[in-house]
Amino acid sequence: MSLLTAAHTPYTVPLAMMDALQITILVLVAAGATAVVLIREPVRQVLALTVYGVLLAVLFLAFQAPDVTLSELTVGAVVLPVVLLLTLAKVRKREE
Amino acid sequence: MTPGQRRWVFLVAGIGFVAFFLWGLSGLPGFGNYPGPYGPAILRVAVAQTRATGVVSAINFDYRGFDTVGEEFILFAAAAGVSIVLRRLRGEHERSALDQAADRHVPSTSDAVRMVALLFTGPVVVAGWWLASHAQTSPSGGFQGGVVLATAFVLIYLAGEFLVFKRFSPVTLTDVVEAVGAGGFAAVGLSAVLMGLPYLTNFLPLGQVPGAVSSSGTIALISFFVGLEVAAAFILIVGELLEQTLLIRRGGS
Numbered sequence: 639m640s641l642l643t644a645a646h647t648p649y650t651v652p653l654a655m656m657d658a659l660q661i662t663i664l665v666l667v668a669a670g671a672t673a674v675v676l677i678r679e680p681v682r683q684v685l686a687l688t689v690y691g692v693l694l695a696v697l698f699l700a701f702q703a704p705d706v707t708l709s710e711l712t713v714g715a716v717v718l719p720v721v722l723l724l725t726l727a728k729v730r731k732r733e734e
Numbered sequence: 735m736t737p738g739q740r741r742w743v744f745l746v747a748g749i750g751f752v753a754f755f756l757w758g759l760s761g762l763p764g765f766g767n768y769p770g771p772y773g774p775a776i777l778r779v780a781v782a783q784t785r786a787t788g789v790v791s792a793i794n795f796d797y798r799g800f801d802t803v804g805e806e807f808i809l810f811a812a813a814a815g816v817s818i819v820l821r822r823l824r825g826e827h828e829r830s831a832l833d834q835a836a837d838r839h840v841p842s843t844s845d846a847v848r849m850v851a852l853l854f855t856g857p858v859v860v861a862g863w864w865l866a867s868h869a870q871t872s873p874s875g876g877f878q879g880g881v882v883l884a885t886a887f888v889l890i891y892l893a894g895e896f897l898v899f900k901r902f903s904p905v906t907l908t909d910v911v912e913a914v915g916a917g918g919f920a921a922v923g924l925s926a927v928l929m930g931l932p933y934l935t936n937f938l939p940l941g942q943v944p945g946a947v948s949s950s951g952t953i954a955l956i957s958f959f960v961g962l963e964v965a966a967a968f969i970l971i972v973g974e975l976l977e978q979t980l981l982i983r984r985g986g987s
Contacts (some may be wrong), residue, residue, distance in 0.1 A: 703789075720975075
């Protein structure tokens, strides 16, 4: 049970490697967010947002929050794109 | 206002924002140094007190259960809002978009998509159910499990058609399941009140072994109700949006 206290967090990979992983994923998330903002075509933007959602999920995993990873994966990479794509389909149908 | 004046307003506001932002950042604790007493304290006692090894769930469904009731009802209200805004108005009748252009060739879903969706539906149901029922022993919980379960119904739509989706998730049944999920959580809390304990007290036997699926008392039960509520809410929302997209509504006379 003492393994659960903060002082004894068992790292199975060297700390430096963990740091490198965290920095890499932070940079990727920043790049992903910028891409989502810069892409202007709605359908492509949704696809970029989906990739961004997956990146965020990996970020949460790298920062030891697997529960948030699960939520982000399901909501950010599945439900949100479905809702947005359906909305786009509806809006475009009206434009025709 | 001239563009020059506007630029000045932006510059002053921007510099002010950056200054306050940097000032705020300088007061933050170092990266990874959590200074509060709450986290270490709860990590020391949580497993012994709740017999749940999924400490996040122990916090969500027990220590901070009251917050989670509120969060659950946010989703409940959101699903209700979507249903109300997108309801069929009086005098409106709906028909399939296909009826209007019967002569137009509609590309059918590719076999590859149908096959993959069909193959994944079963495993996704199992995974969702596993996540929702193992909040007490793993970093999962009712919310994650519920959304994964709802995803199975999106896969059913992809593998089949809108009508198949509707057959698997009739609105009345989904409504009832959502109500049972939301009400069940609140009822678990009220049961404790009826026994003379504070709201949402973990009143069930905790079990002997930390980390057993049957341990943790009300934590597992609440996670189950949250799973039902979340799955039904997401199915309702996706169903309403599919209906909006695939059916044409016309106002009557």
